[in-house]
Amino acid sequence: MSTLRIATRQLVSRSLVFRAGVRTYTTVPPKARQSSTAKLALIGTGVGAVGGSCYTFYSNWLDKNAHKEHEKYAPTIVKDFPKDVQITKRYVNPKDNSNLDIVLFQFQTCPFCCKVRAYLDSVGISYSVVEVDAVLRQDIRWSKYKKVPMVLVRQKENENEGFIQLTDSSTIISVLASYMHNRKQNLVELANFYPNISFFDDDGTKKHDIMNKYFLMYQDQAPKNMTKEDQELERKWRNWADHHLVHLISPNCYRTYGESVETFNWFSDAGEWHIYFPKWERDLMVYAGAVAMWGISKLLIKKHKLTEDVRGHIYNALDSWTDELKKKKTTFLGGKQPNLADISVFGILNSMEGCQAFKDCLENTNIGEWFFAMKTLTTNNRGELIREKIVNHQS
Incomplete structure (x- = not known):
């Protein structure tokens, strides 16, 4: 079994010097x-x-563990589905034989949420959706983890064990993909291969990340049609999607105030906010979100060391991806069928499909053929959409 080594740095104590x-x-x-x-x-x-x-x-007195590193935290088990959480819709696939009960907490157009949905849809797994208010976030108040995507998942025959709370889009996909490869595995035991670990970055700031999140736990039963080189290539581009491509989305979608408002109006339509939220809350999400993200996009340009030509950056990124596809001489990076790298890149790009930035990408790069091939596959494999409001979770 392969394991991911996470580089950690020792915290260097610094004394503060006051000059008078x-x-x-x-x-x-x-x-x-x-x-x-x-x-x-x-x-x-x-x-x-x-x-x-x-x-x-x-500082250490306030946080007893502030000085510690290499702390490991196993995934959280949620015994009962949270009360007062409203499931807004389900995708039910009659061909689904995963035997999993999955609830996805999401923002409809969040790039990382789109990644998780792209995986679930592409393999035909049924799942329920909780559409979280991006401003008030009422439906995740019960959780210590306050970000989306987040998944509660359980094996139906082991429902008395409760739900496993999975966080981080790449981890969610890796856990579920490992399980789908060998469904005899216990999901709780499988999730323990992906612990949350603490470390210190170069600035001495304590951070957390999840070990092995780009690795699948094949348990010495790797797919026969997938070489070691194929696995390494898949991990490389999954990492690239998370650490490069995704950072180009916001600077492009919120490049101007006008584009920012246009983007949030598309978010409202795509996320069906008019169904799930009252008008005042929807307007708050659109206009407050547009102003905030317009400003944040400028900070992200500096943070990720981009130039003002943000379109040029995303064009170059997409050219790199399509160049890799040309080397493979196949429809997808995974061959005739997409692999997890295809799904990750597609999910991230799918988050901006209704924006002017994506229209410009279609006109100025060769991404269109691959993108729409992925869209057709995921749409055809996706379960039937059932629109309903369910106050309490039911199996």
Whole structure:
């Protein structure tokens, strides 16, 4: 079994140095001035060291585990489905033999949520959807984890064990894909191969990530038609989708205020907000969201070291993807059928399909043929949409 090594860095303690400036109108001999300056420097350094130590002690007192790294957390088990959470729709596939009960908490047009749906649809798994209000987020108040996508999943024959709470789109896909490869596995035991681990980045900031999220747990039963090189290529492009392509979506969709409003209006239509949210809440989500994301997109340009030509960046990214497809000389990166890299790239691009940015991508790159082949496949395999409002979860 392959395992992913997550690079971690040791936190380097830094003392805070406070410098004090002294203004005087008394004539002081040069040697005396040097002596005074040296004393002030020593005092400042001492005060800084003490202050830094006190601050570190205070921070660690507030968070008893702030200094720890390599902490591992197993996936959370939710015994009962959360009360007052409203399931808004289901996709039911009569050919689904996964024996899984899946509830997806999502924003309809979130790139990572689109990735998870693209996987579920492409393999024909039935699932329920909770459409979370992007502003108030009432339907995830019960959870310590406050982001989407999030999935509650259980094996129907083991429903007394409760739901496994899976987070992070790539982890969700890897766990479910591993299970679908060998359905004799216990889902809880399988999910434990993907623990959340703590580490410190280069700046000494404590962060968390999920181990093995780009690896499938084949248990020494890897697909015969998939070589080791194929698996490595799949992981490479899944990683690329998460750490490069996705960062180009917001700067392009919210490039101007007008495009930002247009994008959120499309979000409203695609997410059927008029069905699930009152008008005041919908308007708040559209206009407050448009203003916020317009501003945030400018910060993201700086954060990801992009130039103002954000269209050029996404065109180059899509050219890289289609160039890889040309090397394979197949419809999909996975061959005749898409692999998880195809699904990841498609899901992310699908999140911007109704935006002007995507229309420009179709006109200026060769992404269209592959994209619409993926769309046809996922649409044909998707279960039947059942629109209903269910107050309490039912199996």
